[in-house]
Amino acid sequence: MRWRRASRDERTVAAIWAIGAAAAMAARGFAPLAASQLPACTLHALTGVACPTCGSTRAALALARGEWGAALAANPLATLALAGFAAGALLVPLWAACGAPLAAASPLSTRALRASIAGVLAANWLFVLARGL
Amino acid sequence: MMKFRRTEAESAEAPAGEGSEPAAIKMTASVRVGTRAGRPIAISLRGARDTSISPNGGYRRSAGVRLLDAWEPNAAAIDAAPAAPVDWSLPVRRAHSACVRAQARSAARRAAIMEASDPPVAPPPPYVPPPPLGDQPSYGGVPPEPPSGAAPLPWEQPGVPTLLAFFQTFRLVMLQPFEAFGRVSLTGAIWRPLLFGTVCIYVSAVFSSVYEFFVRRMMGDSFPGWMSGYDSGVALIATLVAGPLCAAVVIVLAAAIWHVMLLLVGSGRSGFLASLRAMSYISAPALLGVIPVCGGLVGFVWQIVLTVIGMATIHRAPIGRVILALVLVLVVCCLCCSFPLFLLLKQFRNLPF
Numbered sequence: 242m243r244w245r246r247a248s249r250d251e252r253t254v255a256a257i258w259a260i261g262a263a264a265a266m267a268a269r270g271f272a273p274l275a276a277s278q279l280p281a282c283t284l285h286a287l288t289g290v291a292c293p294t295c296g297s298t299r300a301a302l303a304l305a306r307g308e309w310g311a312a313l314a315a316n317p318l319a320t321l322a323l324a325g326f327a328a329g330a331l332l333v334p335l336w337a338a339c340g341a342p343l344a345a346a347s348p349l350s351t352r353a354l355r356a357s358i359a360g361v362l363a364a365n366w367l368f369v370l371a372r373g374l
Numbered sequence: 375m376m377k378f379r380r381t382e383a384e385s386a387e388a389p390a391g392e393g394s395e396p397a398a399i400k401m402t403a404s405v406r407v408g409t410r411a412g413r414p415i416a417i418s419l420r421g422a423r424d425t426s427i428s429p430n431g432g433y434r435r436s437a438g439v440r441l442l443d444a445w446e447p448n449a450a451a452i453d454a455a456p457a458a459p460v461d462w463s464l465p466v467r468r469a470h471s472a473c474v475r476a477q478a479r480s481a482a483r484r485a486a487i488m489e490a491s492d493p494p495v496a497p498p499p500p501y502v503p504p505p506p507l508g509d510q511p512s513y514g515g516v517p518p519e520p521p522s523g524a525a526p527l528p529w530e531q532p533g534v535p536t537l538l539a540f541f542q543t544f545r546l547v548m549l550q551p552f553e554a555f556g557r558v559s560l561t562g563a564i565w566r567p568l569l570f571g572t573v574c575i576y577v578s579a580v581f582s583s584v585y586e587f588f589v590r591r592m593m594g595d596s597f598p599g600w601m602s603g604y605d606s607g608v609a610l611i612a613t614l615v616a617g618p619l620c621a622a623v624v625i626v627l628a629a630a631i632w633h634v635m636l637l638l639v640g641s642g643r644s645g646f647l648a649s650l651r652a653m654s655y656i657s658a659p660a661l662l663g664v665i666p667v668c669g670g671l672v673g674f675v676w677q678i679v680l681t682v683i684g685m686a687t688i689h690r691a692p693i694g695r696v697i698l699a700l701v702l703v704l705v706v707c708c709l710c711c712s713f714p715l716f717l718l719l720k721q722f723r724n725l726p727f
Contacts, residue, residue: 248647249563249564250563250564250647251647253563253564253565253568254564254626254646254647254650257568257622257623257626258626260619260623261619261622261623261626264616264619264623268616292705293705293706294706351637354637355637355638355640358634358637358638359638362706
């Protein structure tokens with residue numbers, strides 16, 4: 242694992258991340274209204290089988306209400322991704338502004354990362370299927 | 375690891391002779407950077423076929439030409455002159471173009487030698503692609519340039535009128551995507567491509583909201599199921615106010631999802647910022663949404679095609695891997711978002727033909 246400083250472009254992305262997350266937090270009162278406009282899952286409607294992202298809307302709504310348990314039960318990966326999105330919006334711009342180092346992927350870490358991503362996605366889908374959402 | 379070094383003389387590497395393989399692939403180019411304090415500043419570069427240069431750790435370029443050495447004949451004069459910012463990316467780009475031209479001349483000369491000689495001269499070895507990103511040294515996280523000596527996109531060229539640059543870039547991305555994504559600069563400021571994509575999505579969203587507002591006004595509450603109970607006036611205002619931010623965030627999130635999937639299939643070597651640049655220009659077909667009824671659907675289909683072309687070009691990944699990443703994106707993210715498509719298919723199924 243190598244470390245490097247954040248570039249100007251990465252700081253720009255961090256700023257967009259922070260602004261987007263702040264806007265999402267500010268507008269979380271509209272989440273039920275927005276969720277009611279979303280279509281249902283086609284895969285679930287056609288086959289009865291939950292897709293990997295089934296339960297994400299419920300997880301987001303539960304998070305907006307502060308109900309962590311319900312959010313994790315609906316879709317753990319979506320919950321963690323949303324929480325990471327919100328937490329990263331605070332931490333990443335500060336981290337980049339302080340000139341703190343970022344990790345640069347090495348071949349080993351990329352392979353490990355690849356395996357981790359595949360494993361996490363599969364585990365989440367199995368959980369959603371097992372829950373029968 | 376090739377370093378962009380400043381020396382008083384050429385490197386110790388022996389000059390290549392005619393007829394040998396190095397003679398065919400090595401070349402020298404001298405590029406004038408500009409003037410400072412009345413003195414011309416020039417850098418000389420010597421390259422070989424294939425890959426990676428790194429001027430002062432600030433830039434890296436993987437291309438058809440590898441820079442062997444770079445030096446400044448009048449380095450002492452430059453150091454004595456008052457300091458001024460120099461955009462090193464420009465001379466390096468021009469030097470690279472010169473090296474590519476020299477390589478073409480060398481190849482033509484070699485072909486002529488091969489024709490004239492008996493027995494024929496052995497052909498040059500095949501092009502060896504640069505090693506994966508992880509095997510290369512890191513220079514500040516800046517991804518490699520695409521192997522093109524062409525000018526950057528009009529949208530990224532300073533001095534071009536904004537509206538003209540926008541429409542030229544739009545036309546290029548829509549009609550000549552391979553060339554367009556080959557010309558995307560990987561070292562320019564990220565806000566430029568992001569602004570391009572944001573404008574495309576925002577204009578399309580505003581037009582769609584206006585159309586929907588008037589259609590709902592005309593049709594009243596005759597929309598079925600989940601499409602009813604929707605206040606198009608509020609949606610229009612929300613689009614107008616929050617549209618630009620939402621568009622930018624959507625591009626960043628889409629790029630993040632795509633980049634994760636590209637990593638999953640063993641691609642994405644140019645880094646996340648390259649994916650973000652590609653995703654910004656891939657948003658161009660969204661502008662077709664200003665055409666009522668069919669514009670959005672046509673734009674969506676073309677956007678999928680452009681995504682494959684753009685990601686493959688900018689990451690120099692095999693098309694098959696990018697298509698695999700597309701399938702993963704569809705499986706992971708879009709299965710539950712394809713309800714409108716399902717409705718459309720259902721409508722077609724009910725048609726008499």
